[in-house]
Amino acid sequence: MELKLKSLMIFKLLFTVGLMVTARAGTPQTSLHQPFAPVDMGGEFTTTSKNAEDKTLAPYFYIPGGDPELDTMPLKRTDVDVNITGVIADVQITQVYKNEGKKNIEALYVFPASTRAAVYAMKMTLDERTIEAQIQKRDEARKNYEAAKANGQTASLLEQQRPNVFQMNVGNILPGDEIKVELKYTELLVPEEQIYEFVFPTVVGPRYSETPVLNAPAHEQWVANPYLKQGTPAPKNLNIEVRVNTGIPIDQMGCASHDVNIDYDGANEAYVQLNTEANKDFILKYKLAGKQIETGLLLYEGEEENIFVAMVEPPKRVKPKHTLNREYIFVVDVSGSMNGFPLNISKSIMTNIIQGLKPQDQFNVLLFAGGSQILSQDQSLKATARNKSNAIAWINGARGGGGTRITPALRRAMNLPKSEGTSRSVVVLTDGYISVETQTYDLIREKLGDANLFAFGIGKSVNRHLIEGMARVGHGEPFVVTEPAQGPSAAARFANYVFNPVMKNIEARFENVKVDWVTPQKLPDLFARKPIVLMGKYKKQRGLFAQPGKLILEGETVNGSYHQEIDFDAVQASEKNKGLAQLWARQQIRELADYNSLRNKPELVERITQLGLDYHLMTAYTSFVAIDSEKRTDQTGQLVKQPLALPEGVSNLAVGMSGVGAASAKSIQRKVRRGHGYRGGLGAPAYESADTALKVVPPRTPPKRALKGSVSMKTIKLTGAAEGVWVSQGLARQLRMIKNQYNRMLKLSGSHTGSIAVRLVLNAKGDVLEVFIHKDTLNDARFQRRLKALLKKAKFQVPSAKGVVKLKLRFDFQLNQ
Structure with a gap:
């Protein structure tokens, strides 16, 4: 028995050393088809070497302590306010920075956002001064920011490092300063299988990189960011509020990621509140009554252009009578x-x-980390009971460790000989923590051929840009799975998509309406049951003999041909749809840049840059910069990188793994001695729906003894304009909405009475430029944020004002008798 164990250990040692040598040599690795042995892909990796030239960009652990006069965690709070109206989400993020140390600092914070976010505004507030950010070319914005910082001015700079990764720099935060930076973005919500999903990512996961530090470009430096170690308590400084207002009654709603309070107001409105730490995606899902979705045509007609967004409901999924043999x-x-x-x-x-x-x-299986191992080198295996059982045992024997060299693994997988008479699907499972997204997309385009690629994002804060991008260029579908219990339903959905696609060969054409810059240029096959979305510019026919403009969609389903028409003349353009222009521009940028390498393509770079400048949008080539006019210091601020929490479920092995991509011989020997062998599989968990988070909306009957309150307002001080009824008239609508919010707070939190003193800063046109809270005895942070948001939307008819108007008000809140 002892001899057999020693023989097995020697075999594993020789086998793994062989893997290490071939990985370093850059040649294909040995296959694992005889025998089906479990694999340990772990290893000890290093980010340093004897030569500085070999050091690569890498995340690192935050070490507390150091200079006691330096505030190393200047980001104190992030407030997120989300308004979902129909199919459009408008999001405001407020980051609050405060220097509680004794030295001048520059804060750097790397944070995520939605892959579809159209970031259209930013402003910075210092003391009572508000500076609206300007959109500029990226290099110009960075140059102006650095010049202001060197001149002692406080400034902020927002740059895009990836379509879903942004970097905020705030320079010259003096001791005692509190600086607020607000940014706004909008995105289109597209339901899948009649379920709407709003995702707000809260943390950027640590990225694996092989880029040498010495020649790393500026837009890659963000990869070297500090992280808190696993288990380190992260502050609960993230506040999220979501307001949902739908055109169709809400039937079910739930949060798949967090425990939240949902407050319903009527059949079509819901409010969600959350205070949490920033360590995983916030995911809110909901379904509308009767399994309906909001489809149709949205139109906006401006002075220079008209924009349309069409959302067309797809046909029902039908099970085909015959299916192709698949690999x-x-x-x-x-x-x-x-x-x-x-x-x-x-x-x-x-x-x-x-x-x-x-x-x-x-089927065949390839496992990868720094190197890769394949189940069957010569050809794919037939899906017999024995082969499936052996493969599952082999997969369940793997453990995580090492770097994430995804491109060599994909190249090896796509170069495998294809079985004749089969339809191939490549299925990738990863968290996406890499920095070579564009190279990955290029490789898939080059090597995939006529196969489809489906991408599974695994974890609670995955790189959705990579997952969505791989599926997009691979003509497949993305999945994000956050819990092991979702495995069965995710597998079932995947099988449904592959065997029962909704529609293929989809084409769109227009009659009697001139369209331009329509996106997407080519409609992909529809695997998931979700609306077909088209955006573009249009001009209707005019004149006595003008014919009705139409959008016509055609495609092929299992039941035959699909034909759908939408009448442009049956829909009225609305000023409320003004944001469609930014959504269209963002979609144009997504088509041109998000999944493409723009090296040696100056004409595309120029096109994207101009779109960013024309539509006031953040892009890879345009940035927002806000600069205070006052010089405040002669001291140079010390750069402080805000440490990030590791995403929930991610271990310390994710940090500091960049390097050569192969385990050292000593580490392999230690692993063999520890005997990492087959530890059994997970088995087949009982089926669980992927949407168990969705809960049926309770009946909208108010409690019998609900608390009710009243709100009164008094003008305390007014400068810059004459007194008059214009104040109460301008706030009449807001006062009703403030009362509704107060009653909602009473419903959720019980008895609250007190007063709030505010100061409004108006321009001569009566627009509210800023709202400041002077005193608050209600002491409810959420209500305070809602009050400020409502007051910012007020509009006054100011009599004979020539400049800035300052208005101080007091709101009194009391319970009705």
Whole structure:
């Protein structure tokens, strides 16, 4: 027995050393088809070397302590206010920075946003001064920011590092300063299988990079960011409020990521509140009554252009009578960031997908970290019961460790010989914590051929830009799975998409209406049941003999041809749809840049830059910069990078893993001695719907003894304009809405009475430039934010004002007797 164990250990040692040598040599690795041995892809990686030239960009751990006079965590709070009206979400993010140290600092904060976010505004507030940010070319904005910082002025700069990763710099935060930076973005919500989903990412996961530090471009430096170690308590300084207002009654709603309070107001409105730490995506889902979705045509007609957005409901999914023989190539990330919880999710998904394969199907599995291992080198395996069982055991024997070299793994997978007479699908499972997204997209375009690629994002804060991008260029669908229990339903959805696509060969054409800059230029096959979305510019025919303008969609379904028409003349353009222009421009930028390499394509760079400047949008080539006019210091601020929490479920192995991409011989020997062998599989968990978070909306009957309150307002001081009824008239609508918010607070929190003193700063036109809270005895932070948001929307008819008007008010809140 002892001899057999020693022989097995020697075999594993020689086998893994062989993997290490071939990985370093850059040649394909040995296959694992005889025998089906479990694999340990772990290793000890380093970010430093004897030569500085070999050091690569890498995240690192934040070490507390150091200079006691330096505030190393200047971001004190982030407030997120979300308004969802119909299919459009408008989001305001307020970041509050405060220097509680004794030295001047420059804060740098890397944070995520939606992949579809159209960032259109930013402003900075210092003391009672508000500076609206300007959109400028990226290099120009950085130059102006650095010049202002060197001159002792407080300034802020917002740059895009990826479509879903932004960097905020705030320079010259003096001791005692509190600076607020607000940014706004909008995005279109597209339901899938009749479920709407709003996602707000809260943290950027640590990225694996092989880029040498010495020649890393400026837009890649963000990768080297500090992280708190796993288990380190992160402050609960993230406040999220969501208001949903739909045209169709809400039937079900739930939060798939957090425990939240949902307050319903009538059949069509809901309010969600949350205070939490920034360590995982916030995911809110809801369904409308009767399984309906909001579809149709939205129009905006401006002075210089008209914009349309069409959302067309797809046909129902029908099970085909005959299906093609299929071949699946599974590419599974087992790197350090996947260790533990995320890898368990992958194992659950893989177990369920492989168990569901049909006997006529074929499959192969490739595991990758710094190197890669493949289940069968020569050809894919038939989906027999034995092969499926052996494959599951092999996958469940893997553990996470090492870097994330995704491009060599994908190249190897897509170069595998294809089985004749089959339709191939490549399936990638990863958290996406890499920095080579564009290179990955280029590789898929080059090597995928006529196959489809489906991408699974694994974890609670995945790189959605990579997951969505791989599926987009691979003509497949993205999935994001946050819990192991979702594995069965995710596998079932995947099988449904592959075997029962909704519609193929989709084409759009227009009659009697001139359209331009329509996106997408080519409609992909529809695997998931979600609306077909088209955006563009249009001009209707005019004149006595003008014919009605139409959008006509056609495609192929299992039941035959699909034909749908939408009449442009049956829809009225609305000023409320003004934001469609920014959504259209963002979609244009997404088509041109998000998933493409723009090296040696100056004409595309110029086009994207001009779109950003014309529509006041953040892009890779345009940035927002806000500069205070006052010189405040002669001292140079010390750069402080705000440390980030590790995403929930991600271990310390995710940080500091950049390097050569192969384990050292000593680490391999230690792992063999510890005997990392087969530890059993997860089995097949009982089926659980992916949307168990959705809860049926309770009946909208108010409590029998609900508390009710009243609100009164008094003008305390007015400068810059004459007194008059214009104050009460301008706030009449806001006063009703403030009362509604107060009663909602009473419903949620019980008895609250007190007063709030505010100061409004108006321009001569009566627009509210800023709202300041002077005194608040209600002591409810959420209500205070709502009050400020309502007051900012007020509009006054100021008599004979020539400049800035300052208005101090007091609101008194009391319970009705």
